[in-house]
Amino acid sequence: xxxxxxxxxxxxxxxxxxxxxxxxxxxxxxxxxxxxxxxxxxxxxxxxxxxxxxxxxxxxxxxxxxxxxxxxxxxxxxxxxxxxxxxxxxxxxxxxxxxxxxxxxxxxxxxxxxxxxxxxxxxxxxxxxxxxxxxxxxxxxxxxxxxxxxxxxxxxxxxxxxxxxxxxxxxxxxxxxxxxxxxxxxxxxxxxxxxxxxxxxxxxxxxxxxxxxxxxxxxxxxxxxxxxxxxxxxxxxxxxxxxxxxxxxxxxxxxxxxxxxxxxxxxxxxxxxxxxxxxxxxxxxxxxxxxxxxxxxxxxxxxxxxxxxxxxxxxxxxxxxxxxxxxxxxxxxxxxxxxxxxxxxxxxxxxxxxxxxxxxxxxxxxxxxxxxxxxxxxxxxxxxxxxxxxxxxxxxxxxxxxxxxxxxxxxxxxxxxxxxxxxxxxxxxxxxxxxxxxxxxxxxxxxxxxxxxxxxxxxxxxxxxxxxxxxxxxxxxxxxxxxxxxxxxxxxxxxxxxxxxxxxxxxxxxxxxxxxxxxxxxxxxxxxxxx
Amino acid sequence: xxxxxxxxxxxxxxxxxxxxxxxxxxxxxxxxxxxxxxxxxxxxxxxxxxxxxxxxxxxxxxxxxxxxxxxxxxxxxxxxxxxxxxxxxxxxxxxxxxxxxxxxxxxxxxxxxxxxxxxxxxxxxxxxxxxxxxxxxxxxxxxxxxxxxxxxxxxxxxxxxxxxxxxxxxxxxxxxxxxxxxxxxxxxxxxxxxxxxxxxxxxxxxxxxxxxxxxxxxxxxxxxxxxxxxxxxxxxxxxxxxxxxxxxxxxxxxxxxxxxxxxxxxxxxxxxxxxxxxxxxxxxxxxxxxxxxxxxxxxxxxxxxxxx
Numbered sequence: 033x034x035x036x037x038x039x040x041x042x043x044x045x046x047x048x049x050x051x052x053x054x055x056x057x058x059x060x061x062x063x064x065x066x067x068x069x070x071x072x073x074x075x076x077x078x079x080x081x082x083x084x085x086x087x088x089x090x091x092x093x094x095x096x097x098x099x100x101x102x103x104x105x106x107x108x109x110x111x112x113x114x115x116x117x118x119x120x121x122x123x124x125x126x127x128x129x130x131x132x133x134x135x136x137x138x139x140x141x142x143x144x145x146x147x148x149x150x151x152x153x154x155x156x157x158x159x160x161x162x163x164x165x166x167x168x169x170x171x172x173x174x175x176x177x178x179x180x181x182x183x184x185x186x187x188x189x190x191x192x193x194x195x196x197x198x199x200x201x202x203x204x205x206x207x208x209x210x211x212x213x214x215x216x217x218x219x220x221x222x223x224x225x226x227x228x229x230x231x232x233x234x235x236x237x238x239x240x241x242x243x244x245x246x247x248x249x250x251x252x253x254x255x256x257x258x259x260x261x262x263x264x265x266x267x268x269x270x271x272x273x274x275x276x277x278x279x280x281x282x283x284x285x286x287x288x289x290x291x292x293x294x295x296x297x298x299x300x301x302x303x304x305x306x307x308x309x310x311x312x313x314x315x316x317x318x319x320x321x322x323x324x325x326x327x328x329x330x331x332x333x334x335x336x337x338x339x340x341x342x343x344x345x346x347x348x349x350x351x352x353x354x355x356x357x358x359x360x361x362x363x364x365x366x367x368x369x370x371x372x373x374x375x376x377x378x379x380x381x382x383x384x385x386x387x388x389x390x391x392x393x394x395x396x397x398x399x400x401x402x403x404x405x406x407x408x409x410x411x412x413x414x415x416x417x418x419x420x421x422x423x424x425x426x427x428x429x430x431x432x433x434x435x436x437x438x439x440x441x442x443x444x445x446x447x448x449x450x451x452x453x454x455x456x457x458x459x460x461x462x463x464x465x466x467x468x469x470x471x472x473x474x475x476x477x478x479x480x481x482x483x484x485x486x487x488x489x490x491x492x493x494x495x496x497x498x499x500x501x502x503x504x505x506x507x508x509x510x511x512x513x514x515x516x517x518x519x520x521x522x523x524x525x526x527x528x529x530x531x532x533x534x535x536x537x538x539x540x541x542x543x544x545x546x547x548x549x550x551x552x553x554x555x556x557x558x559x560x561x562x563x
Numbered sequence: 564x565x566x567x568x569x570x571x572x573x574x575x576x577x578x579x580x581x582x583x584x585x586x587x588x589x590x591x592x593x594x595x596x597x598x599x600x601x602x603x604x605x606x607x608x609x610x611x612x613x614x615x616x617x618x619x620x621x622x623x624x625x626x627x628x629x630x631x632x633x634x635x636x637x638x639x640x641x642x643x644x645x646x647x648x649x650x651x652x653x654x655x656x657x658x659x660x661x662x663x664x665x666x667x668x669x670x671x672x673x674x675x676x677x678x679x680x681x682x683x684x685x686x687x688x689x690x691x692x693x694x695x696x697x698x699x700x701x702x703x704x705x706x707x708x709x710x711x712x713x714x715x716x717x718x719x720x721x722x723x724x725x726x727x728x729x730x731x732x733x734x735x736x737x738x739x740x741x742x743x744x745x746x747x748x749x750x751x752x753x754x755x756x757x758x759x760x761x762x763x764x765x766x767x768x769x770x771x772x773x774x775x776x777x778x779x780x781x782x783x784x785x786x787x788x789x790x791x792x793x794x795x796x797x798x799x800x801x802x803x804x805x806x807x808x809x810x811x812x813x814x815x816x817x818x819x820x821x822x823x824x825x826x827x828x829x830x831x832x833x834x835x836x837x838x839x840x841x842x843x844x845x846x847x848x849x850x851x852x853x854x855x856x857x858x859x860x861x862x863x864x865x866x867x868x869x870x871x
Contacts (some may be wrong), residue, residue: 062786063752069851070857072748087670105749110829
């Protein structure tokens with residue numbers, strides 16, 4: 033591709049048509065008012081550049097999310113979408129690909145007029161990541177969009193590419209002056225996990241990113257944090273009076289955080305082998321969920337205050353002394369999964385038959401502070417488990433004294449509050465209740481709150497929320513680099529122990545993990561919930 | 564499932580609701596509000612459908628109050644209440660009770676509605692047509708946190724608007740105002756970009772359009788400039804022009820769902836600005852149940868004059 037590729041028409045010289053910068057920085061829009069809560073938070077003038085725009089994530093999640101945002105009227109007029117990939121496409125080919133992706137995957141109905149508004153701002157840049165011409169074209173496109181669409185120099189660069197390309201892309205952005213914003217504008221980088229594979233590599237990655245972008249302009253996507261239920265953990269804990277008094281070691285026996293998948297590794301052999309379940313899931317999603325469950329009340333609901341509290345929790349995490357007895361890893365073996373015969377991990381295509389990579393991991397952590405001393409947090413994740421579910425279960429101690437005789441309470445378990453993150457988002461409270469009849473018999477019942485019941489049946493997708501937050505510059509729901517590094521400090525000793533001792537236990541696909549995981553809890557006199 | 568009750572009372576209706584719930588095996592959980600629709604037979608079907616669609620976003624118990632006009636003198640003097648209880652798949656995501664009142668009980672519909680309200684949950688009353696002049700003084704309106712009227716459903720909207728101004732109480736709202744939200748949010752976004760003081764304003768709309776009137780009053784109150792009203796062929800609001808020292812900011816929607824936004828010194832761009840169905844308007848209304856202060860400000864603003 034050369035520079036004489038057809039350029040979009042330029043309406044006028046860019047200097048003449050710049051958005052007039054307002055009279056002063058303290059300019060207040062008279063049409064906005066804090067009391068006027070019908071007006072949605074619309075992102076300011078901006079554009080989104082997606083690298084690796086032909087990938088799965090981009091087609092299934094990012095492009096539909098952009099459309100859904102536009103359909104809900106949350107994108108600014110003139111919002112522009114630039115795709116960058118190694119394809120010989122024109123702008124209209126790209127628009128067609130986005131169109132198909134939106135048609136197939138968007139959450140809200142397709143509306144021609146919204147599409148028209150969006151498609152006018154679509155550009156495509158063909159090229160490799162080390163192709164200087166392509167990045168020059170990208171710079172031209174960005175400037176052209178500032179002029180023709182009024183994006184005001186504000187661009188977010190979404191790196192939907194394998195992490196090995198991160199250094200190359202950010203270096204190119206720096207080299208071509210794309211990373212430094214014009215006066216009064218912003219440039220942001222958005223990256224997806226994995227954020228390294230251990231502490232050292234995470235630090236290297238952060239160094240590379242922070243060399244080019246300011247640390248607070250780097251947004252790390254953990255799509256779990258964009259989910260309504262996860263945000264609701266904070267609302268549940270800190271907006272209510274009835275949970276916080278019992279949310280501590282005096283009442284809580286232990287906490288179980290589970291993220292189970294029913295699928296295998298699919299086509300991700302190249303990425304997954306050598307990484308494993310613990311690095312893929314525990315390091316980011318589960319430790320974030322744990323931090324939100326265990327943290328103290330932040331002084332405000334803003335990014336800095338949340339970071340402070342989450343960091344405190346992550347820094348006070350204590351690993352069990354005998355890692356061999358309190359951590360378990362496993363690999364799925366061939367078996368039956370929901371009525372379907374599936375192969376084992378070692379038989380998957382592209383996997384070394386001697387691979388020691390974990391597809392199941394369970395660990396026990398303690399948190400050394402006054403609130404949680406002595407309360408174990410059990411984290412487990414795995415592929416090819418019974419069903420797809422993510423939940424946080426806070427299990428309470430038994431009543432210190434029971435006036436009922438033991439036959440009456442035989443079927444009574446421990447009280448629990450379960451936050452169902454996905455699917456069927458909501459919350460369950462389990463407690464004992466008398467069985468109707470003449471004898472006194474107490475049995476567990478559950479009280480249920482389902483999001484689908486009490487609120488909109490179509491809550492926004494996590495990516496919609498997160499992309500909007502990036503454009504608004506709201507970092508509440510993004511893990512910061514300090515959190516990423518602290519999380520690796522927790523996981524690294526466990527991974528190191530695993531690499532030196534033994535092999536992953538085998539478990540039949542479609543079950544809830546290896547027997548060793550049950551033994552791990554049985555040692556503490558507890559058992560896993562069946563989620 | 565559907566249970567028909569003739570010549571009944573509120574307590575029998577409550578029993579039927581419990582019976583219906585038991586029969587389909589779902590407890591009464593998750594409903595977040597009670598929606599009372601006061602309407603005539605003619606508009607009941609459409610309003611109920613809009614409310615049921617909105618109930619996908621806000622599961623609710625919907626009570627439809629229909630005042631029947633008796634044909635014979637004997638029917639006029641006897642008082643009767645008929646009810647149709649719908650639960651499960653026939654009632655969206657909540658429960659629906661259609662109440663038909665005959666004779667004297669029509670004047671005391673609040674006595675039927677009061678025992679049927681969900682405990683502790685907010686109450687919303689919606690008059691798709693024939694709203695009372697003072698919604699908050701109406702016996703049914705007095706039960707509610709939020710009272711929804713619709714200036715589009717009256718014959719002389721601008722006159723009724725003036726009575727609404729006088730009768731305003733916190734919690735009143737009107738669908739003519741709800742219809743403006745996309746316009747208002749686009750105007751605010753346009754000004755976010757232009758960042759410049761507005762020195763003049765004009766609203767172009769069809770004649771006697773209450774939304775245009777509310778929009779002008781809002782602009783006047785917020786921008787502190789007189790707003791010009793221009794009569795066009797419609798439909799509804801067709802354009803808003805804001806004059807600034809750099810040039811004009813224009814959102815122009817001559818027809819259809821596509822509008823054009825023009826900012827000073829920038830090429831025009833396309834905006835999606837469609838006319839929304841009633842169910843979406845109701846869903847928006849139900850999102851916030853506290854008083855809409857901005858509506859009060861727009862309502863009490865200076866009246867504007869239309870000219871062609």
